[in-house]
Amino acid sequence: MSAHAPWHIFEQTLHDPWTLAAEWKQQTGGPVIGHLLPDVPEELIHAAGALPIALTGAGVRAARAHALIPGYTCSHAMGVLERALTGQLEILDGMVIPYVCDTTRNLHHIWRRAFPKMWCEFLRLPKRLEHPGARDYLKEEFSRMREALCRHTHRAATDEALEESFCLYNKSRAKLREAYERHRKDPSTWSIRRLHALVASAQCAPRDLHLQWMERLPWNTEADEASHCRVPLYVRGKIWDPPELPELLDGLGFVVVGDEMVTGYRSVGEDVHLGGDPLEALVERHMRLIPYAGYHLSPREVVDGFLRRVEQSGAAGVLILDPKFCEAAGFDSPDLRQGLRRRGVPLLALETSDRGGAVGALRVRLEAFAEMLSQTVP
Ligand code: SF4
Structure with a gap:
């Protein structure tokens, strides 16, 4: 096996998470739910029996999206819309867009009009984190999102299912933090490019499978x-x-x-x-x-x-x-x-x-x- 072999799967997944998502869907019968970064809790989606896939617009040249969203939109939001308009997101059974700025709020409205058949939820994150009511508000919002997801997936994201998802994601995050340590000590092998592919692909692959891939690294x-x-x-x-x-x-x-x-x-x-x-x-x-x-x-x-x-x-x-x-x-x-x-x-x-x-x-x-x-x- 070449020295590059165990790394290839992360770059490949980052480049094309859709093939893997289609295989996962066929094997499990579960739905695939995209979410715009940042801060949609992947564990909520996972516990509801779906595969969460983080979406970014990096590297996308927009053409069709210009007809629906102002030209002065960041390439993150513009690129994701372009992906959807050009059929790259057809594997998705749903979409969650977080409220982090006016752009994502507008994108949510545009999304619902452009793709009326796709299930789409808006996660209303609190903007004022220091507000005394922010924690209670966010708990209510996560609860609403949990119920909406469960209605959509027809699976129950019980407390036990959530705890299992937390364990899986914590384990994955611990390994990825270790990867950061390796990068600091050995940046030739654990290059920035590889580190990025490793961490970012975790957000668009089945987490248990991604953990198995990570075990094969040097x-x-x-x-x-x-x-x-x-x-x-x-x-x-x-x-x-x-x-x-x-x-x-x-x-x-x-x-x-x-x-x-x-x-x-x-x-x-x-x-x-x-x-x-x-x-x-x-x-x-x-x-x-x-x-x-x-x-x-x-x-x-x-x-x-x-x-x-x-x-x-x-x-x-x-x-x-x-x-x-x-x-x-x-x-x-x-x-x-x-x-x-x-x-x-x-x-x-x-x-x-x-x-x-x-x-x-x-x-x-x-x-x-x-x-x-x-x-x-x-
Ligand atoms: S405009 Fe909004 S979505 Fe785009 S990068 Fe800035 S905060 Fe993120």
Whole structure:
């Protein structure tokens, strides 16, 4: 078996989760439910007997979607709509769209009109996480979503079924956190590209199968001799868009010591606590997540939390990837940049979108940043 063989399945799944979903559907008879990232609890969908598939719009060139949604829409939302309009999501038996910003709220309305036959639910996440009623509200909303899912799948997501799903997903997340550790020690084998494929594919494959695939990886590789020459980087962003970015960072000698991507560490950093009320446990996890840019917290808390995470990571610099046309990122980013500058942390902020198609331009900026940081790494 070649050294690449055990990794191939993750990249393949990320590229084409639909073949696998069709096989799963045939074997189990269960429905496949797509969800727009971030923060739809996969465990709720899984416990209701369905296969959750996380959807992103990275790497999609929009054409038909322009007729239904304004051109100034982020490529994440625009790309997912394009996928649906061009028949790429026909395997789906349902869709869950979370409320994280005006764009996802609008997308939900557009979706219902464009695909009236597809079951579609809107998960109304609280925007003001600090509000005293936010936890109770979210528990009610998760409860409503659980009932809606069960009506749709004709399966009961009992407390016991939820606990089983929590165990499975916690086990998977623990293994993926271990993968992050391996990346830090041996970034040649556990490259950024492979790490991304590993973590992101977990969100679009049957989790038990994905765990089995992970067992085949070379977990005992030796620490990479050259890893100390790599430039430790912290990444703030949402999805890797354009999708070539992880490979680009590998090629420039970075090692990612922390990230906040919704297809990255943010999706695996927190587990669900076992043994209590399952919906309260899901609420607790939601509140512990790195706050998504669309949520409202006091600016000081957002900045202080971010700076603390950057400092703990040991990064030599920070890469901020703001999606083009993302108003939420536009609100947070200036405060975060100012905070980094006050502390003297080197920073590169890029507005990215595959729609620009400017990988070459990104490479030039990243090369210059890598060169500057490499002079500060002992
Ligand atoms: S928060 Fe930004 S990136 Fe996320 S869906 Fe909304 S506009 Fe798009």
